[in-house]
Amino acid sequence: MKTHRTTRPLKVALLGYGTVGKSVARILDERVDEVTLAAILMRPGYTPSDVRMTDSYETIVCDPTIDVVVECMGGLEPAHEYLLRALLAGKHVVTSNKAVVAAYFADFVSAGEKSGAALRIEACVGGGIPWIAGIEKAKRIDAITSFYGIMNGTTNYIVYSMQKDGTDFAEALGKAQELGYAEREPSADIDGFDVCAKTVISATVAFDTLCTTAVPTSGIRNLTRRDLAFFSNHGRTVKLFGHGVCEDGRYAVAVEPVAVPIESLESHVVSNFNMISLTGATIGELKFYGQGAGGNPTANAVVQDIIDVARGNYPVYPCARADAPALRYDPDLLRSSYVIRTNAAIPDSTVYEPGAYVVHDITAVQARELLEGALKTDSTSFMAALGERDQS
């Protein structure tokens, strides 16, 4: 739907012209009247195909007519420097770069507060899913007491593909790379770092506190077909979750594989889709499902943020300032039973399946330590939390 305004359209500079950046440019040009894409920052040595392209960030950040800087480059530097300079110069920032936001959330918020510039981050978590906006809306009425879910399309695709086609992990990863769902260097996805950044950002927004970046983080790198088979014997499958809980002035967060009951909604999330849930006092549980990655859905989220900036319709994150009053981080809030498949000795455990053990009622931090210990003896060890059965 084209929208119309009578004031001067906001001028946008786009940093980065990869899959997401190209989609942002196309959507702005073809579908949105209320902002104008005025500049596109390219890598040095680019082949010019649009008069708006430049390889000089100086030109952009010093241009007083640029109102919004939209960053789709990824990586920590120079994204961190560029966004900080944009915010200090009073330019609103919209970014899809979860790594840089998770690492420098407080710096960005402080810079924006000084100049009055907005920071919008919808595309950092859940691609096209209106997840950050969903949290922000719920918070107008409720305190968010927990969130959890599938926040990484690559790992969901890998597990889905292993189950559907009976392939092993390496083969499924290769297929994900072929399809463009996984990077050539897949560690950020399969070791949980991508979900960790998304969890830090979600917790910061949901719980109104600058979330620790020291999150217990495990991935699915060591998941085997045999693991999936024995979880299946117990009516479960494996999904990589980010989650957080908040109560009584304390919060906890974790990133880890969860052996979810086969009858759960999450177990039926196919391909590279995401599904993320929040719980609030009056709203109960809300779930949001959609494409967690990909050029168009992620660009859609970026453009939604740009439209909100243009309409002056966005919350701020004073909670994310380094000097804001903080909730207490208390790992004890996130407890579960864990299954660990390993050749290492696991004390205080019961047998789950041959070669796999259950450790009951430990925190996510204790579970992560347990896995790290086991990995020293058996580098193929795999661990998953035992997700709760649906109470309905």
Next chain:
Amino acid sequence: MKTHRTTRPLKVALLGYGTVGKSVARILDERVDEVTLAAILMRPGYTPSDVRMTDSYETIVCDPTIDVVVECMGGLEPAHEYLLRALLAGKHVVTSNKAVVAAYFADFVSAGEKSGAALRIEACVGGGIPWIAGIEKAKRIDAITSFYGIMNGTTNYIVYSMQKDGTDFAEALGKAQELGYAEREPSADIDGFDVCAKTVISATVAFDTLCTTAVPTSGIRNLTRRDLAFFSNHGRTVKLFGHGVCEDGRYAVAVEPVAVPIESLESHVVSNFNMISLTGATIGELKFYGQGAGGNPTANAVVQDIIDVARGNYPVYPCARADAPALRYDPDLLRSSYVIRTNAAIPDSTVYEPGAYVVHDITAVQARELLEGALKTDSTSFMAALGERDQS
């Protein structure tokens, strides 16, 4: 999250003090600073428990200090009259009454346009799920090409309960009534009229056209355990769907049971929850899941609308005016194969299970006609569309 404004808080009058109305009052009093609940319209003969209670709508509609009228009474009259008068008097209207909005959408929009008053209807569809807002947000960028899903918690609970506990329809309905999920007169739920109103409203907002109210509508009144068993043999279960499609200046809508593949997300929606999906060109498919009914979730949606009104942040629906340019209603856009279980003769069909037949590739309107014909011979006949298998 308490929010703060420096201007005079908007004054709200609440019409109706049932389950939803009471929750709205409690949420406004306890959780929202930017509006003030100033009056509560009760039925004549009420027992006063709050100084704000009155049984005079005249007092409310003639009070120039009342900014927003919030209706949670239900039913067509006097809700229709009250809301029309409020809008004509320039009072913003927020309502959870899907029946009255579906029936008088054009009248309400015209009245609001004349006076500049807003009409907000989030709570009419999907209870606490941000569904109407989700459509409106997606439309800022995309044309919505289709929507579908579970929009009625009562019928979802009945089918869920029949499957989980092996009870028959009457028993499951009785349990739903005990739990307060179903009305004593359950026709609106089990015959699909409730979903019909929600479908009309969703289509009007999603497709930017005043949707016909002549929607082919079938319910689940005749669903038996045996039906569920034979669908289960085919890897399916039954869910009552509202759906709509829109393409090339044409649209179609329908309300009918769908035999969904057991591996679909919708088949795993438990208890009285709802799950509704939309598809747009750049966003792809988004799904929204949550409590489709109940005091707190529905009241949450009402209060979200009130907050948006207070902040001046809401779209209008010129599309819903009776004299707005309309899309063409073309039933041919919604085609499927249908299974009909009946003792009546079904021409041009193949056998699905003993006593049940498949009719291939007909429209929802033709299917409804087929069922109406069969019901004349066999009043227990049941029909469901065959939902597509996931292509992922």
